[in-house]
Amino acid sequence: MTELVRRAQAGDSDAFAALYRTHVGKVHALCLRLAGDTHDAADLTQDVFVRAWESLASFRGESALGSWLHRLAVNAFLGTRRASSRRERRIFAVDDPAVLERGEETASQGLSMDLEQAIAGLPKGARTVFVLHDIEGYQHEEIARMTGIASGTSKAQLFRARRLLREALAR
Amino acid sequence: MTCRDFEARADAYAEGRLSPREAAAFEAHLDRCAACAALLERAAGSPPGVAGLARSIEPAEDLWPVIRGRLASLGQRPGRVAIPRWGLAAAALILVALSSGVTAVLLRPAPRTASATLDVSALEAQYAAVSEDLTGALEQARSRLDPATLATIERNLRIIDTALNETRQALANDPGNPALGQMVVAAWRQKVDLLRRATALGSES
Amino acid sequence: MRALVLLAALLAATPLPAQEKINRRIAIDSDASIRIWNLAGITRIIGWDRDSLAVTGTVPSGTFYMGGAGRGAKLGVERPEGSKGDLPATLEIRVPRNARVWVKSASASVEASGLSGELECSSVDGSVRVEGSLRLVVAESMEGNLSVYGPMSVVRLKGGGGTITLRGARGDLMATTVGGAILLSDAALRRAHLETVSGPVAYDGTVAARGTLEVITHSGDVTLRLPTEISAEFELSSFDGAILYGLSGKGKGKGEPAPQVGKPMSFTTGGGDARVTVRSFKGEIRVLKP
Numbered sequence: 001m002t003e004l005v006r007r008a009q010a011g012d013s014d015a016f017a018a019l020y021r022t023h024v025g026k027v028h029a030l031c032l033r034l035a036g037d038t039h040d041a042a043d044l045t046q047d048v049f050v051r052a053w054e055s056l057a058s059f060r061g062e063s064a065l066g067s068w069l070h071r072l073a074v075n076a077f078l079g080t081r082r083a084s085s086r087r088e089r090r091i092f093a094v095d096d097p098a099v100l101e102r103g104e105e106t107a108s109q110g111l112s113m114d115l116e117q118a119i120a121g122l123p124k125g126a127r128t129v130f131v132l133h134d135i136e137g138y139q140h141e142e143i144a145r146m147t148g149i150a151s152g153t154s155k156a157q158l159f160r161a162r163r164l165l166r167e168a169l170a171r
Numbered sequence: 172m173t174c175r176d177f178e179a180r181a182d183a184y185a186e187g188r189l190s191p192r193e194a195a196a197f198e199a200h201l202d203r204c205a206a207c208a209a210l211l212e213r214a215a216g217s218p219p220g221v222a223g224l225a226r227s228i229e230p231a232e233d234l235w236p237v238i239r240g241r242l243a244s245l246g247q248r249p250g251r252v253a254i255p256r257w258g259l260a261a262a263a264l265i266l267v268a269l270s271s272g273v274t275a276v277l278l279r280p281a282p283r284t285a286s287a288t289l290d291v292s293a294l295e296a297q298y299a300a301v302s303e304d305l306t307g308a309l310e311q312a313r314s315r316l317d318p319a320t321l322a323t324i325e326r327n328l329r330i331i332d333t334a335l336n337e338t339r340q341a342l343a344n345d346p347g348n349p350a351l352g353q354m355v356v357a358a359w360r361q362k363v364d365l366l367r368r369a370t371a372l373g374s375e376s
Numbered sequence: 377m378r379a380l381v382l383l384a385a386l387l388a389a390t391p392l393p394a395q396e397k398i399n400r401r402i403a404i405d406s407d408a409s410i411r412i413w414n415l416a417g418i419t420r421i422i423g424w425d426r427d428s429l430a431v432t433g434t435v436p437s438g439t440f441y442m443g444g445a446g447r448g449a450k451l452g453v454e455r456p457e458g459s460k461g462d463l464p465a466t467l468e469i470r471v472p473r474n475a476r477v478w479v480k481s482a483s484a485s486v487e488a489s490g491l492s493g494e495l496e497c498s499s500v501d502g503s504v505r506v507e508g509s510l511r512l513v514v515a516e517s518m519e520g521n522l523s524v525y526g527p528m529s530v531v532r533l534k535g536g537g538g539t540i541t542l543r544g545a546r547g548d549l550m551a552t553t554v555g556g557a558i559l560l561s562d563a564a565l566r567r568a569h570l571e572t573v574s575g576p577v578a579y580d581g582t583v584a585a586r587g588t589l590e591v592i593t594h595s596g597d598v599t600l601r602l603p604t605e606i607s608a609e610f611e612l613s614s615f616d617g618a619i620l621y622g623l624s625g626k627g628k629g630k631g632e633p634a635p636q637v638g639k640p641m642s643f644t645t646g647g648g649d650a651r652v653t654v655r656s657f658k659g660e661i662r663v664l665k666p
Contacts, residue, residue, distance in 0.1 A: 013239075020235060025227030032228055039586055042230055049238050115220045123187070134217045135224060152201030155208050156184060156194075162215035163185035169218060236494070236511040237548055240530040243496065243514045317482075320500050323519045327536045327554040334573045334594035338657055341615060350613050350640065354657045357592050361554065361573055368518065368534070372500060 005065055009056050016056075019065065020049055027069050033131045034077045036120040044080065048073045074132065078147055118168040122161055129154050130161035172200045177207050181214065291342070291352035298359035305366035312373025324369045331362045394437040401430040402442070404449050406472040407493060413452025415482035417464030423473035423490030423508065435465040452480075485520070503538070521556075545581075557596075565589065572596045576659075580666070582606060583650040591654040598654050599662045607646030616658040623665055 007015035027048055032041035051072050059068055119127060128147065132138045133154070140158075144151040172180075177200050183189050184197050201208050313321065335358040342351040404410070406427050412419060431442060435453050442451035453465040462482060471477060474493040479486055481499035488495055488505070494512040497504050501519035507526055514532045515522050521538040524531055527546040535553035542549070545563045552571040560568075563581030570577050571592045580601040583589045591598050597617075602608075604623055612619050619641055654661050 017235060017239075020238065024234065025229045028230045029226060029228040038231065042232070042234060045230060046234055046238050046241065049234075050241050053242055115218065115224065118218075134221050150198060150202055152203075152208075153198040155201045155211060156198045159181070159211040159215050160185045160187075162217060163182075165218045166215065169220075237530045239494075240512050240514060240532050240548070240550075243532055317500075320518065323501065323536060327518070330555050330573050334657070338594065341657070350655065351615060351657075353655060354592075354594065354615070357571065357655075358573070358594060361552070361571070364534075364552070365536070365554065368516065372518070 002065075005056075005059065005061070008053075009059070016053060019052075023066055023069050024049070026066060027073050030070060030073050030131070030136065031077065033116075033119055033135060034074070034128060036122070036124070036127055040080075044073070044077055047076045047080075051076060070136065074136075074146060077128075115165070115169065118165050121168065122164055125149075126157045126161035126164065129157040130165070133158050134162075172196045174200075174204060174207055177204070178210065181211065185215075291355060294356050295359060298356075298363055301363050302359070302366060305363065305370055308370045309366060309373060312370055316369075316373050320372065324365070324372075327365055328362070331358060331365060334358045335362060395434050396437045396440075397432075397434055398440050399432050400442050400451075401428055402445055402449060403428045404445060404472065404475075405447050407474045407476065408444075408446065408472065409448045409476045410444075410469075410471055410478070411448075411450040411452075412467070412469060412477065412479045413450070413454075414465055414467050414484050415453070415455075415462040415480070417453075417484050418466045419479060419481060419484050419486045420466075420468045421477060421479070421486070421488040421491065421495075422468065422470050423475075423488075423492065424470045425473060426470075427472055428470075429472075430470040431467060433465065433467040435467070436463040439463070439465070501538075522551075539575075546584075583608060583652060585649045588651045589653070590651075591656075593655075593659050594657045595659050596656070597660045597662070598656060599664065600652070600654070601664050601666050602652075604665045605646065606650065607648060608650040608652050609642075609644050609648040610663070611640065611642050611651075611653045612661050612663065613640035613654070614656040614659060614661050617656050617660045619661045619663075621663045623663055 004015050004018055008019055024045065028041060028045045031044040031048065032038065035041045035044055048069060052069060055072075059065065119130065122130060129143055132143050132146075133140065138146070140151045140154040143149075143154045147154070149157075177197065180189060180193065180197055184194060189197060201211070309324075316324075335355070338351060338354040338358050342348065342355050345351060404427060408429075410429060412421070429444075429449050429451075431451055436456050439454045439456055440451070441454065442449070444450055451467075451469070453462075453467070455462055464484070471491070472493075473491055475491070476494040477488070477491065477496070479488075479495070479497040481497065481502040481504075483500065484502045486497050486499065486502060486504045488497075489507045491506075491508045491510050493510060495506060495510055496512075496514040497506075497516070499515075499517040499520050502517060503520040503522070504515045504517055505521075505523045505525075506513055506515070506528075507524075508528075509526050510528045512530045513524055513528050515524075516534040517538055518536040519538050520535075521541065522533045522535050523541045524533070524545070525543045527544055529547040531542070531545065531547070531549045531551070533540050533549075533551040535551070535556045535558075537554065538556045540551050540553055540556060540558045542551070542560045543562055545560055545565055545568075547565065548567045549565050550569045551558050553575045554573045556572070556575045558570050558572060558575060558577045560570075560578065561580045563579060564584055565581075566584045566587045568579075568583070568587075568589045569592075570579070570590070573594045574596055575593070576596045577591050577593060577598045578601075579589065579591070579599070582603050583606065585607070589600075591600075595617075602623060606623070612621075619639075621641065623645070652663075654663075
């Protein structure tokens with residue numbers, strides 16, 4: 001465990017700020033790809049570092065701090081998904097009975113796009129599995145444990161994500 | 172589902188054209204059949220460019236001021252080394268753990284279920300314990316506080332206690348009401364926050 | 377003669393505190409951390425475009441201290457020896473605009489202007505008034521008023537009995553009071569969380585696209601004055617208070633729910649871009665046009 005982490009655990013805000021500066025890029029990249037939305041990614045990144053401050057005392061140094069933060073980010077994202085009834089719960093719309101599902105932006109047709117945009121355009125379930133498996137390197141069994149889906153579902157979602165990405169990139 | 176059926180449905184699954192029941196059957200088959208899983212793996216490898224994706228993407232704007240503000244509002248200012256005082260250290264830790272979860276409880280439109288009631292009871296028990304610890308610490312600090320300050324603290328506590336009693340009574344009459352549960356939690360949080368601020372003033376005097 | 381002797385004896389027994397004028401200056405970095413301790417009187421902080429810290433004012437004799445350089449400095453007024461209370465001091469402190477300022481007060485009023493860095497202020501019953509465009513404002517007063525004017529990025533305010541007032545608020549705000557009111561005008565916040573126990577809440581302005589406005593109160597009345605064309609998801613609930621909705625000003629009509637008590641109201645205007653949530657136990661909730 002580094003001296004910086006030890007100082008942050010003791011309540012040193014400058015040390016924690018330094019840890020933030022070191023790790024925010026990687027944490028934010030993960031949050032951005034999981035959330036598929038810059039606004040949500042910024043909120044999620046904040047949540048990760050607030051949680052990190054709260055639970056830093058429990059970090060024992062068995063893994064690298066970056067890996068620990070990544071785990072926090074995945075849990076934070078999955079937590080927002082489970083408690084996302086604010087967006088997915090249907091409330092009656094006064095002016096328009098159709099419901100807008102924010103965050104489910106689909107890839108615009110007829111335009112070629114780069115890989116990041118294509119990933120952001122994936123359906124949520126497929127995007128989560130793709131980011132965790134192909135980018136972050138988690139195995140299906142781990143993804144299944146973390147997300148509460150079956151291992152088979154994880155494999156199917158990955159297949160779906162890869163197919164959709166290839167199609168999107170081929171346009 | 173047979174392997175032949177599975178293979179026939181792979182494209183439809185990828186394009187989201189299967190019904191929920193068919194999709195569930197498709198996914199369940201993968202749990203049992205290694206051959207079909209290997210087939211999917213071969214059919215769609217990771218798209219080119221994934222290995223080259225940036226591992227680090229800085230946020231468009233500096234998030235540190237917001238994070239620092241949130242940590243400050245948790246009542247545990249970064250940089251303040253926790254000095255153990257009787258009852259305060261444990262109370263402060265619980266308060267920090269509670270604060271981040273409470274906002275989610277307060278603003279989550281929980282369904283009217285028994286588990287929602289249990290959540291509130293569990294939170295109430297924790298808040299009551301923290302409140303007792305902080306009240307004890309405040310008693311010890313009483314003599315160090317300015318009488319006018321003490322009067323202000325007690326006046327605010329009375330307002331909060333009235334609110335807490337009213338919402339708890341309403342919840343007791345309507346236990347399944349999640350909105351009432353959320354109001355009870357809000358009142359407890361206000362009480363514990365005020366006690367924390369008051370004991371901090373007492374320790375500074 | 378006897379009266380004079382008595383007067384002299386009285387004066388000897390209760391000496392008046394001597395005051396001294398101060399005028400000090402030190403060089404510091406443009407983003408230095410500055411800690412200010414002045415418990416009674418007035419503390420004025422003014423941002424300027426120089427890399428130095430300059431203090432003028434009047435303090436009880438022998439109580440002023442100041443030190444530091446470069447990245448950090450501190451200054452303040454100590455309690456005079458043998459004194460039971462804090463004697464008032466008036467301090468006018470010029471700091472680099474981008475400095476990070478921490479202020480401690482008990483009854484002293486704190487005024488800050490021209491800053492763009494960070495300000496954190498803790499008071500017991502002194503008022504705090506901040507004007508400018510800071511990255512971060514954190515202020516706490518058990519009884520004093522807290523006033524923030526201008527577009528700050530992040531604001532965290534904790535009151536008690538005093539009033540919290542904001543004008544031109546943007547960015548991210550969390551404000552809580554017990555009995556004090558929370559009043560916002562010309563607001564267009566990205567994220568706002570307002571909480572009182574019995575204090576009223578008045579929000580005059582709009583909510584940024586994709587922003588959130590959350591209000592929680594036990595018995596305070598809540599009045600939101602929002603643009604008629606606002607695009608938002610609304611969730612309004614008051615257990616024992618009335619909810620009145622009159623955004624269009626046309627009264628009950630297409631898409632405008634009727635006033636009701638005890639029943640939560642959920643509805644969407646426009647595309648539902650922003651989120652407005654108000655929860656009250658027995659306070660009245662009014663959503664009106666400007």
